[in-house]
Amino acid sequence: MSGQVVDPRVSRAKFERELKQFRRLEAMHRQRGWWIMSAEFPVVQVAFATPNCRPVAIAVCARIDFTNYDLWAPSVVFVDPFTAQPLTLEQIALPFARALPDGTPQNLIQGHAGRPAFLCLPGVREYHDHPAHSGDSWLLHRGSGEGGLQFIVDKISTYGSETVTNLGVQMRVTLQQGFAPP
Amino acid sequence: MSDKDKDKGPGGGQDKKIELVVVVSGDEVKVKAKPEDTLSDVAEQALKKSEHVGRPLSDWLMRNEAGQVLDLGRTVASYGLKDGDILSLTLEAGVAG
Numbered sequence: 001m002s003g004q005v006v007d008p009r010v011s012r013a014k015f016e017r018e019l020k021q022f023r024r025l026e027a028m029h030r031q032r033g034w035w036i037m038s039a040e041f042p043v044v045q046v047a048f049a050t051p052n053c054r055p056v057a058i059a060v061c062a063r064i065d066f067t068n069y070d071l072w073a074p075s076v077v078f079v080d081p082f083t084a085q086p087l088t089l090e091q092i093a094l095p096f097a098r099a100l101p102d103g104t105p106q107n108l109i110q111g112h113a114g115r116p117a118f119l120c121l122p123g124v125r126e127y128h129d130h131p132a133h134s135g136d137s138w139l140l141h142r143g144s145g146e147g148g149l150q151f152i153v154d155k156i157s158t159y160g161s162e163t164v165t166n167l168g169v170q171m172r173v174t175l176q177q178g179f180a181p182p
Numbered sequence: 183m184s185d186k187d188k189d190k191g192p193g194g195g196q197d198k199k200i201e202l203v204v205v206v207s208g209d210e211v212k213v214k215a216k217p218e219d220t221l222s223d224v225a226e227q228a229l230k231k232s233e234h235v236g237r238p239l240s241d242w243l244m245r246n247e248a249g250q251v252l253d254l255g256r257t258v259a260s261y262g263l264k265d266g267d268i269l270s271l272t273l274e275a276g277v278a279g
Binding site: 025159 | 203205206207208209210234236237242245246247248249268270271272273275276277
Protein backbone atom coordinates (compact mmCIF):
# COMPACT_ATOMS: atom_id res chain seq x y z
CA MET A 1 0.00 0.00 0.00
CA SER A 2 1.22 3.51 -0.72
CA GLY A 3 -0.11 7.04 -1.19
CA GLN A 4 -1.68 9.46 1.21
CA VAL A 5 -5.22 8.52 2.22
CA VAL A 6 -5.40 10.53 5.45
CA ASP A 7 -5.86 14.30 5.15
CA PRO A 8 -2.21 15.38 4.80
CA ARG A 9 -2.81 18.25 7.25
CA VAL A 10 -3.73 15.72 9.94
CA SER A 11 -0.70 13.51 9.36
CA ARG A 12 1.58 16.53 9.11
CA ALA A 13 0.28 17.99 12.39
CA LYS A 14 0.80 14.66 14.16
CA PHE A 15 4.24 14.27 12.60
CA GLU A 16 5.27 17.75 13.75
CA ARG A 17 3.97 17.11 17.26
CA GLU A 18 5.97 13.86 17.45
CA LEU A 19 9.08 15.66 16.24
CA LYS A 20 8.64 18.59 18.64
CA GLN A 21 8.29 16.34 21.67
CA PHE A 22 11.17 14.18 20.48
CA ARG A 23 13.41 17.24 20.25
CA ARG A 24 12.56 18.16 23.86
CA LEU A 25 14.80 15.24 24.81
CA GLU A 26 17.89 16.35 22.91
CA ALA A 27 20.16 15.86 25.92
CA MET A 28 19.07 12.23 25.95
CA HIS A 29 19.71 11.96 22.21
CA ARG A 30 23.36 12.89 22.67
CA GLN A 31 23.86 10.49 25.57
CA ARG A 32 22.31 7.60 23.66
CA GLY A 33 23.97 8.38 20.33
CA TRP A 34 20.91 9.46 18.31
CA TRP A 35 21.50 11.86 15.45
CA ILE A 36 18.61 13.22 13.40
CA MET A 37 20.07 13.32 9.88
CA SER A 38 16.96 14.82 8.30
CA ALA A 39 13.36 15.47 9.24
CA GLU A 40 10.93 16.57 6.59
CA PHE A 41 7.34 15.37 6.51
CA PRO A 42 6.69 12.50 6.32
CA VAL A 43 10.18 11.06 6.89
CA VAL A 44 12.69 11.25 9.73
CA GLN A 45 16.10 9.70 9.18
CA VAL A 46 18.07 8.89 12.33
CA ALA A 47 21.61 7.58 12.69
CA PHE A 48 22.44 5.52 15.78
CA ALA A 49 25.99 5.81 17.07
CA THR A 50 27.41 3.35 19.59
CA PRO A 51 27.54 5.09 23.01
CA ASN A 52 29.13 2.09 24.73
CA CYS A 53 31.90 1.38 22.22
CA ARG A 54 35.14 3.19 21.34
CA PRO A 55 35.97 4.05 18.65
CA VAL A 56 32.42 5.19 18.00
CA ALA A 57 30.71 3.72 14.95
CA ILE A 58 27.33 4.21 13.31
CA ALA A 59 25.57 0.95 14.15
CA VAL A 60 22.47 1.51 12.01
CA CYS A 61 20.56 4.24 10.25
CA ALA A 62 16.76 4.15 10.12
CA ARG A 63 14.30 5.89 7.82
CA ILE A 64 11.02 6.31 9.70
CA ASP A 65 8.10 7.19 7.44
CA PHE A 66 4.94 8.75 8.91
CA THR A 67 2.82 8.61 5.75
CA ASN A 68 -0.83 8.34 6.82
CA TYR A 69 0.12 8.52 10.50
CA ASP A 70 -1.60 7.53 12.64
CA LEU A 71 -4.14 5.60 10.60
CA TRP A 72 -1.08 3.60 9.60
CA ALA A 73 1.80 2.79 11.92
CA PRO A 74 5.14 4.38 10.99
CA SER A 75 7.27 2.41 8.55
CA VAL A 76 10.85 1.64 9.58
CA VAL A 77 13.47 0.83 6.95
CA PHE A 78 17.16 0.43 7.75
CA VAL A 79 19.25 2.27 5.19
CA ASP A 80 22.86 2.89 4.26
CA PRO A 81 23.71 6.26 5.90
CA PHE A 82 25.62 7.43 2.82
CA THR A 83 23.40 6.26 -0.03
CA ALA A 84 20.03 5.90 1.77
CA GLN A 85 19.59 2.54 0.04
CA PRO A 86 17.54 -0.01 2.04
CA LEU A 87 19.60 -2.76 3.65
CA THR A 88 18.94 -6.48 3.84
CA LEU A 89 19.20 -8.52 7.03
CA GLU A 90 22.70 -9.68 6.07
CA GLN A 91 23.85 -6.11 5.42
CA ILE A 92 22.70 -4.79 8.80
CA ALA A 93 24.90 -7.24 10.73
CA LEU A 94 23.16 -6.58 14.07
CA PRO A 95 20.36 -9.01 14.94
CA PHE A 96 18.80 -6.81 17.68
CA ALA A 97 18.72 -9.76 20.03
CA ARG A 98 16.60 -9.67 23.14
CA ALA A 99 15.43 -12.17 25.73
CA LEU A 100 11.69 -12.61 26.16
CA PRO A 101 10.28 -12.77 29.72
CA ASP A 102 10.56 -16.57 29.64
CA GLY A 103 14.21 -16.35 28.58
CA THR A 104 13.63 -17.28 24.94
CA PRO A 105 16.04 -15.36 22.66
CA GLN A 106 14.43 -13.39 19.84
CA ASN A 107 15.88 -11.30 17.01
CA LEU A 108 13.86 -8.13 16.48
CA ILE A 109 15.20 -7.62 12.97
CA GLN A 110 13.84 -10.03 10.41
CA GLY A 111 14.09 -10.25 6.66
CA HIS A 112 13.54 -12.32 3.56
CA ALA A 113 16.34 -13.03 1.09
CA GLY A 114 17.09 -10.04 -1.11
CA ARG A 115 14.39 -7.88 0.51
CA PRO A 116 14.82 -4.95 2.92
CA ALA A 117 15.03 -6.05 6.55
CA PHE A 118 12.30 -4.95 8.92
CA LEU A 119 11.79 -4.33 12.62
CA CYS A 120 9.49 -7.10 13.82
CA LEU A 121 7.76 -5.18 16.58
CA PRO A 122 4.18 -4.13 17.34
CA GLY A 123 3.90 -0.42 16.52
CA VAL A 124 5.88 -0.74 13.27
CA ARG A 125 4.04 -0.84 9.93
CA GLU A 126 6.07 -3.72 8.51
CA TYR A 127 5.11 -5.88 11.50
CA HIS A 128 1.39 -5.17 11.19
CA ASP A 129 1.43 -5.56 7.36
CA HIS A 130 3.18 -8.93 7.54
CA PRO A 131 0.85 -11.87 6.78
CA ALA A 132 2.05 -13.63 9.95
CA HIS A 133 0.55 -10.81 12.05
CA SER A 134 -2.80 -10.34 10.32
CA GLY A 135 -4.49 -10.94 13.68
CA ASP A 136 -2.60 -8.15 15.41
CA SER A 137 -3.85 -4.97 13.74
CA TRP A 138 -2.13 -1.63 14.32
CA LEU A 139 -5.52 -0.24 15.27
CA LEU A 140 -5.40 -2.40 18.40
CA HIS A 141 -2.18 -0.63 19.42
CA ARG A 142 -2.76 2.92 18.15
CA GLY A 143 -2.79 5.49 20.95
CA SER A 144 -1.34 3.06 23.49
CA GLY A 145 2.15 4.53 23.36
CA GLU A 146 3.55 2.15 20.76
CA GLY A 147 4.50 3.33 17.30
CA GLY A 148 5.52 6.93 18.02
CA LEU A 149 8.89 8.41 17.09
CA GLN A 150 10.22 8.22 20.65
CA PHE A 151 9.08 4.61 21.01
CA ILE A 152 10.65 3.43 17.76
CA VAL A 153 13.96 5.25 18.23
CA ASP A 154 14.16 4.03 21.83
CA LYS A 155 13.73 0.40 20.73
CA ILE A 156 16.30 0.61 17.91
CA SER A 157 18.73 2.07 20.43
CA THR A 158 17.93 -0.29 23.31
CA TYR A 159 18.15 -3.49 21.28
CA GLY A 160 20.62 -2.31 18.64
CA SER A 161 23.19 0.46 18.99
CA GLU A 162 23.41 0.48 22.80
CA THR A 163 24.16 -3.23 22.94
CA VAL A 164 27.37 -2.80 20.94
CA THR A 165 30.32 -2.81 23.34
CA ASN A 166 33.25 -3.91 21.18
CA LEU A 167 34.43 -3.98 17.61
CA GLY A 168 35.05 -7.53 16.45
CA VAL A 169 37.72 -8.88 14.14
CA GLN A 170 36.91 -11.89 12.02
CA MET A 171 39.65 -14.15 10.67
CA ARG A 172 39.23 -16.86 8.08
CA VAL A 173 41.76 -19.56 7.46
CA THR A 174 41.76 -20.92 3.92
CA LEU A 175 43.95 -23.22 1.84
CA GLN A 176 46.21 -21.30 -0.51
CA GLN A 177 47.08 -23.05 -3.69
CA GLY A 178 50.46 -22.81 -5.39
CA PHE A 179 51.34 -23.67 -8.99
CA ALA A 180 51.51 -27.29 -10.16
CA PRO A 181 54.74 -28.23 -12.03
CA PRO A 182 54.43 -28.13 -15.81
CA MET B 183 7.85 29.47 63.60
CA SER B 184 8.43 26.14 65.35
CA ASP B 185 11.75 24.26 65.25
CA LYS B 186 10.12 21.75 62.91
CA ASP B 187 9.16 24.51 60.47
CA LYS B 188 12.68 25.98 60.67
CA ASP B 189 14.11 22.61 59.61
CA LYS B 190 12.04 22.77 56.46
CA GLY B 191 13.60 26.10 55.50
CA PRO B 192 11.86 29.09 53.95
CA GLY B 193 8.52 28.52 52.27
CA GLY B 194 7.68 25.22 53.92
CA GLY B 195 10.76 23.25 52.73
CA GLN B 196 9.93 19.57 52.30
CA ASP B 197 6.30 20.18 51.36
CA LYS B 198 7.21 22.40 48.45
CA LYS B 199 6.21 20.89 45.14
CA ILE B 200 8.30 21.00 42.02
CA GLU B 201 7.00 20.79 38.48
CA LEU B 202 8.44 18.05 36.28
CA VAL B 203 7.98 17.82 32.51
CA VAL B 204 7.20 14.28 31.40
CA VAL B 205 7.23 13.31 27.72
CA VAL B 206 4.94 10.32 27.37
CA SER B 207 5.31 8.74 23.94
CA GLY B 208 5.12 12.07 22.13
CA ASP B 209 2.78 13.84 24.54
CA GLU B 210 4.21 16.37 26.96
CA VAL B 211 2.57 16.87 30.34
CA LYS B 212 3.53 18.74 33.49
CA VAL B 213 3.35 16.97 36.82
CA LYS B 214 3.67 18.50 40.28
CA ALA B 215 5.53 16.38 42.81
CA LYS B 216 6.83 16.60 46.36
CA PRO B 217 10.40 15.48 47.10
CA GLU B 218 9.11 12.46 49.03
CA ASP B 219 6.83 11.29 46.20
CA THR B 220 7.96 8.16 44.42
CA LEU B 221 8.55 8.18 40.70
CA SER B 222 5.67 5.73 40.34
CA ASP B 223 3.43 8.53 41.71
CA VAL B 224 4.88 10.86 39.07
CA ALA B 225 4.49 8.26 36.32
CA GLU B 226 0.89 7.50 37.25
CA GLN B 227 -0.01 11.19 37.18
CA ALA B 228 1.72 11.63 33.81
CA LEU B 229 -0.01 8.62 32.26
CA LYS B 230 -3.38 9.80 33.52
CA LYS B 231 -2.86 13.35 32.26
CA SER B 232 -1.69 12.15 28.84
CA GLU B 233 -4.54 9.59 28.72
CA HIS B 234 -2.18 6.64 28.29
CA VAL B 235 -4.19 4.42 30.60
CA GLY B 236 -4.49 1.26 28.52
CA ARG B 237 -1.30 -0.39 29.75
CA PRO B 238 -0.15 -1.07 33.33
CA LEU B 239 2.56 1.03 34.91
CA SER B 240 4.89 -1.98 34.88
CA ASP B 241 4.98 -1.79 31.04
CA TRP B 242 6.50 1.70 31.11
CA LEU B 243 10.12 2.74 31.44
CA MET B 244 11.11 6.12 32.88
CA ARG B 245 14.37 7.81 31.95
CA ASN B 246 16.01 11.10 32.89
CA GLU B 247 17.51 13.52 30.39
CA ALA B 248 20.78 11.63 30.42
CA GLY B 249 18.94 8.53 29.23
CA GLN B 250 19.37 6.60 32.49
CA VAL B 251 16.54 4.26 33.42
CA LEU B 252 15.02 5.38 36.74
CA ASP B 253 13.73 3.09 39.47
CA LEU B 254 10.04 3.91 39.95
CA GLY B 255 10.27 2.84 43.60
CA ARG B 256 12.67 5.65 44.47
CA THR B 257 11.70 9.17 45.41
CA VAL B 258 11.97 12.43 43.50
CA ALA B 259 14.48 13.70 46.09
CA SER B 260 16.69 10.62 45.84
CA TYR B 261 17.42 11.42 42.18
CA GLY B 262 17.92 15.13 42.94
CA LEU B 263 15.20 16.10 40.48
CA LYS B 264 14.42 19.80 40.40
CA ASP B 265 11.82 22.15 39.00
CA GLY B 266 11.61 21.96 35.21
CA ASP B 267 13.55 18.70 34.80
CA ILE B 268 12.45 16.59 31.85
CA LEU B 269 11.68 12.88 32.12
CA SER B 270 10.48 10.46 29.48
CA LEU B 271 8.10 7.55 29.71
CA THR B 272 8.31 4.93 26.98
CA LEU B 273 6.46 1.65 26.63
CA GLU B 274 8.55 -1.47 26.74
CA ALA B 275 8.70 -3.44 23.50
CA GLY B 276 5.76 -5.75 22.96
CA VAL B 277 6.23 -9.41 22.21
CA ALA B 278 6.51 -10.03 18.48
CA GLY B 279 5.98 -13.36 16.85
